[in-house]
Amino acid sequence: MVRFYKPIALPSPRDQLDITVAILRNRQTEEYYAYENNDTWNIGLRSHASLVIDAHGKKATTIDRHGRRETHSIHEPINDMARAFSLEHSAHGKVFGQVGFNYSAHISGQAYIPGQWPMLSLMAPCVQVAISRNGVTVTGHDEDEARAVFDLIQTHRTGGNTHPVPDCFMSIDLEAHPDDYKTRVARAVSEINKGRFTKVVPSHIVRLPIRVDMLATLYHGRRANTPARTFALSHAGIEAIGFSPEVSLSVHGHVAFTEALAGTRLLDAVDMKKLTHPLLADPKEVLEHVGAIKGSIARLSRLCSPDSIAVKDFMSVVHRGNVHHLFSHVTGCMLPGKDGWDALAGLNITVPGLADEENLEAIRVFEPRPRELYCGSVLMLDGAEAFEAALALRAIFQDHDRQWLQAGAGVTSLSDPEREFAEVCEKLSSVAPYVVGQTGSS
Numbered sequence: 001m002v003r004f005y006k007p008i009a010l011p012s013p014r015d016q017l018d019i020t021v022a023i024l025r026n027r028q029t030e031e032y033y034a035y036e037n038n039d040t041w042n043i044g045l046r047s048h049a050s051l052v053i054d055a056h057g058k059k060a061t062t063i064d065r066h067g068r069r070e071t072h073s074i075h076e077p078i079n080d081m082a083r084a085f086s087l088e089h090s091a092h093g094k095v096f097g098q099v100g101f102n103y104s105a106h107i108s109g110q111a112y113i114p115g116q117w118p119m120l121s122l123m124a125p126c127v128q129v130a131i132s133r134n135g136v137t138v139t140g141h142d143e144d145e146a147r148a149v150f151d152l153i154q155t156h157r158t159g160g161n162t163h164p165v166p167d168c169f170m171s172i173d174l175e176a177h178p179d180d181y182k183t184r185v186a187r188a189v190s191e192i193n194k195g196r197f198t199k200v201v202p203s204h205i206v207r208l209p210i211r212v213d214m215l216a217t218l219y220h221g222r223r224a225n226t227p228a229r230t231f232a233l234s235h236a237g238i239e240a241i242g243f244s245p246e247v248s249l250s251v252h253g254h255v256a257f258t259e260a261l262a263g264t265r266l267l268d269a270v271d272m273k274k275l276t277h278p279l280l281a282d283p284k285e286v287l288e289h290v291g292a293i294k295g296s297i298a299r300l301s302r303l304c305s306p307d308s309i310a311v312k313d314f315m316s317v318v319h320r321g322n323v324h325h326l327f328s329h330v331t332g333c334m335l336p337g338k339d340g341w342d343a344l345a346g347l348n349i350t351v352p353g354l355a356d357e358e359n360l361e362a363i364r365v366f367e368p369r370p371r372e373l374y375c376g377s378v379l380m381l382d383g384a385e386a387f388e389a390a391l392a393l394r395a396i397f398q399d400h401d402r403q404w405l406q407a408g409a410g411v412t413s414l415s416d417p418e419r420e421f422a423e424v425c426e427k428l429s430s431v432a433p434y435v436v437g438q439t440g441s442s
Contacts, residue, residue, distance in 0.1 A: 007137040008011045008150045011235065012156055016041055016131045021165065021219045022156050023129060023149065024232065025153040028215060032098035033123060035349060035380040036222075037232035037388060038411065040132040042380060044096045044125030048141050051122045052236045053078055053372075057106040063140070067127060079341045082120060090383045093139060096382035097122035097379040098233060098240070098392070099344060101363075101371035107345040108361045115370030121236040122379075123216045129153075165441065166216040172405075172432045174206060174425045181424065182417040184366050185409075191365070192413045200290065202366040203374065203408035204424045205258060208435065212396055214241050214402050216436035224434055225321040228259065229390035231378040240373055242395030243431065245320040248377045249343055251300070251387040254334045256343075258299050262292035263326035266426045267319070279317060279326050284414040289315060290325040296330040304332030319392065321430030340387025344377070373397060375405045394431050405431060 013019045021039045024032055034046040050063040057078060062069040074081070087093045099120045105112035106119060127140040136153055140146025157163060181204040188200040218232050218241045227243035244259040250351055263285035265278050279285050293311060300309050307333040318327040351431050363371070374397065377389040407427040409420040 001101060007139045008146060009114055010138075010150070010153055010157070012135045013131065015152075016133075017219065017222055019136075019153060019156055021215050022162070023081050023152065024215050024218075025163075026152055027130065027149075030233070030367045031123060031234065031235045032230040032233070033125070033378075033380075034218075035096065035378065035388065035390070036227075036228075037380070040043050040130060041353065042094060043129040043131070044094065044123060044127075045129070046126040046145075047123050047235070048092075048126040049085075049089055049122075049124045050236065051082065052118050053081075053120040055100075055102070055116060055119055057102075057114075063344075066355050077107070078103070078120060078384050079344060082122060083341045084338070085124075086381045087384060090381055092124065092141070093128045093382075095122055095124050095379075095381040096233070096235075098235075098238075098371050098373055098376060099389075100376045104345050104375065109358075111364065113364070113370050115372045116180075117238050117372040121238075122381075159279055165219045166213055166218065166436050169220075169433065169437070170208065170210070170212075170264060170403075170435045170437050170439050171204065172208065172435060173430050174432055176206075178421050180204075180283050180368075181421050185411050185415060185417040185420045188362075188366050188411045189413060189415050189417075194412070197362050198412070199288070200366050200410045200411045201363045202411065203371065203406050204421070204428075205369070206405040206432070207429060208396075208403040208405065210403075211438035212239075212312070212398050213436040213438045214396065215398055216400060217333060217430060217434055219419065221431055221434035225394070225430060226382050226392065227321070229338075229378075229388070231390055231392075233378065237399060238373070238399040240378070240392065242378065242390070242392055243321060243394075244378070244390040244393055245325060246391045248300040248389040248391045249340055249387060250389070251303075251334065251340045251385065253385050256300060256304055256334055256340075257329060257331040257333065258296045260289065260292035260296040260328040261318075261320075261325045262288040264409070264423050264426065265324045267322050267324060280315065284412055285326060286315075286410065289328070293328050293330065296328070299343055299346050300330060300332040302346060303334055303338035303340070305335055309335035312391065323430060339341050339384060340381075340389065344389065371406075373379050375408070394427065396431060396435060405435075 052061045102112045225243040229244045232241040280319045312329040382389040409423040
């Protein structure tokens with residue numbers, strides 16, 4: 001077994017985001033993850049070992065640090081494979097990963113349309129960096145590689161080898177081509193009124209004309225947003241960055257929590273003297289949030305003692321970028337033998353409080369394209385007792401030949417297609433102004 005070297009420590013940088021982006025830019029031709037949790041950025045550089053499940057959930061590929069690949073058919077539950085991989089490699093540090101939206105359908109045996117992105121991918125990095133207010137630590141499977149990252153950080157801290165972050169922002173018309181989305185919303189309202197569904201969350205895609213400079217977008221977008229978690233990834237042929245408004249699941253020790261976030265108002269439209277009034281006085285938004293709380297409780301009931309589940313910060317108002325949301329914190333105590341993988345299948349259900357089957361049928365009916373990572377989760381795992389999953393929202397997605405933004409809105413019997421499209425644009429506008437085009441892209 002390769003030895004995992006003791007951490008190399010440095011004093012805390014003045015600007016954690018600045019040094020994070022500098023490290024990622026220096027290694028951007030390699031695979032990486034970055035995950036911001038509270039005041040700490042955790043970075044994983046270059047794959048030491050990877051597990052990739054294909055979009056159909058039928059093939060698993062393992063990749064070692066030298067790029068050697070082994071692919072085989074899957075004959076066991078995917079969550080068991082993922083659990084085994086993460087436990088094996090967490091002994092040497094954190095494991096990062098992503099689960100696509102279709103993961104829940106696959107695990108629960110429901111029908112789905114496969115996309116092009118991996119259903120699940122996990123990466124144990126060669127080098128790990130933790131950047132917090134208390135300092136910087138660097139660890140690595142290869143001492144020379146870890147030392148090179150340490151030297152880069154040291155140089156950056158002393159003002160050497162710094163370059164301005166590009167700021168050639170794209171011009172993105174979020175309100176172009178609204179008819180498709182409004183038509184789907186109107187059809188959803190009609191089906192809800194017929195009793196087929198109680199709620200639907202259709203999403204809207206905005207295609208971007210040129211390649212995205214993902215790290216410049218991370219830099220500028222994080223400056224302008226107030227996310228619950230931030231993530232950036234380039235692994236297994238896909239790229240994403242996001243300013244997630246919501247923690248899908250966080251497990252530390254024997255305590256787990258999730259967040260109910262539903263109900264949206266544009267920040268500019270809120271009377272600051274009556275900050276809580278517009279959302280709390282809107283029956284649709286309140287009803288939507290109550291459903292989200294029920295969904296969060298159901299999510300935790302998969303791995304927590306029912307008597308321990310509690311709701312805190314009930315229906316408070318939180319600021320996420322350019323919008324406000326209704327927010328509740330739901331927490332519980334873990335049952336013996338349970339871990340985050342036991343709840344993961346329900347993390348990306350888009351209509352909280354409804355049965356999985358009804359959720360997934362609503363997506364199939366009102367969503368014309370596979371969701372890929374949108375409304376899936378980005379993961380950071382640390383041993384058997386630490387499991388972090390950020391909902392993949394307020395994000396930019398990019399692969400070899402596509403780049404896009406995506407957002408959705410909750411549709412009920414009270415919904416108006418014009419208002420739902422406006423809400424989608426409000427959510428997209430927390431990201432769109434900060435998308436930087438890649439130099440030389442056309």
